[in-house]
Amino acid sequence: MRTDRKKDLDTYYNDHLKLHIMRQLMLVDTWSEIKGIQSAVYEAMGREEQLEQDEKAAYQHWKDTNEKK
Numbered sequence: 001m002r003t004d005r006k007k008d009l010d011t012y013y014n015d016h017l018k019l020h021i022m023r024q025l026m027l028v029d030t031w032s033e034i035k036g037i038q039s040a041v042y043e044a045m046g047r048e049e050q051l052e053q054d055e056k057a058a059y060q061h062w063k064d065t066n067e068k069k
Contacts, residue, residue: 025037
């Protein structure tokens with residue numbers, strides 16, 4: 001890939017990692033392995049969502065305290 005733009009590079013590498021994960025996922029055979037993976041994915045997505053909410057709350061708190069000055 002011939003680009004220096006960070007967004008393009010991030011997209012390229014993220015897509016590459018997703019494809020690699022999907023290839024490995026196709027090798028999973030048992031129901032318990034699939035449910036374990038599902039649980040881990042939901043847990044990771046939940047942590048990411050919580051982090052976003054915490055960042056928004058921290059920004060709102062910072063915004064509120066700096067507007068009063």
